[in-house]
Amino acid sequence: MSTYGLNKLIRDINRSPAVREEYFKDQVSLLDRYALSVDERQALRSFDIGKLYRMGVHGLILRPFTLLHEVSEPDYLKAIRG
Amino acid sequence: MPIVFACAGSHAPGITAWTEKAPREQVDRFVGGYNIVQRELAASRPDSILLLTSEHWANFFLDHIGAFCIGRGESFEGPIEPWLRVGKAIVPGNPKLAEAILHHCYESGFELSYAEELKLDHGSMVPLKFITPEMTTSVVPLIFNTLATPRPTARRCLALGQVLGLLLERSDERIPVVATGGLSHDPGEINHGFIDREFDAEFLSRLEKGDLDRLSAYSDRELLKAGAGTLELLAWICLAGVMAKHKPRVVVYEAVQLWATGVGIVSYAPVAPRA
8 A cells, every 4th residue: 555645535535524525526625635646646536446446545445435436346346457 | 250242243345235236045144143143142131342343444544553453432433434324323332341451451461552533334333233233232342453564463363362351251241242354355356256165164164163273373364365354354363262262153154246255153152042
């Protein structure tokens, strides 16, 4: 889990109703508060599940995050196995 | 007094969040297993439950992480997952019991982390939904780091259980011990959906035989090979340490493909009371 800021942000979205609400309402201002690389920010903005996984987002952070977006299991697995 | 009851059971989120995706017969057998231990637990007239559980980045993160963390709050809220289909609840804690465990463990060579505030996720809330559906029985959660490396060894988890057992055996309170997690699964990872039936069968067999030597010898790599979530069985190994010479019976085991998990329940109650 080398992408510390990215994991931290997604984990906060998963566990905190307030952060979650902000994420779905005003992503830009939320992202600004976390230490993200340009690539990480781009992967999150484009909701690129495969890229996020390969960057090192932990499965138990990424899968709950995609459940918030109602991503089906086959679609999730296809993306991370891409 | 002797420990009034103990059991271990799986907590995969699919059990509640997408129950109906699994074959009806498997759901019935598994939920039937939880119904059995729910009755056994109720019959033990518990004062507070010691819950040996693993969580999923609800409380632990890399800003600060330890091997074991005990919750000594007045209450704990859960679940954190809005999609889990388990109602929000404030589960009462037992700070006095948590404090006693903490001091006993420090005296015995286990410096547990402790927290007044802990969130409960599916790792606690799914089993509690079945065994204490009213969510009114107080709970002391003891969370195991099964996520970030380095993780506690099976040997230390078993030894921690033995230390906990010594305290609980002489407690005036009626304290059942419940472990959650497992069995083999690799949630959210590349091998998501892989269930290692052979591993699960052997693990349950070792547990039933009370083979503490073998249980304490499971390596991180061996558990990880059966899937990252399999590391949650460290809590079951700890429970085997708590129960020392007592041996559990397997109440149910099902390899549920659509929950992507081998799910099981074991109970240390000798005979299930009639419904």
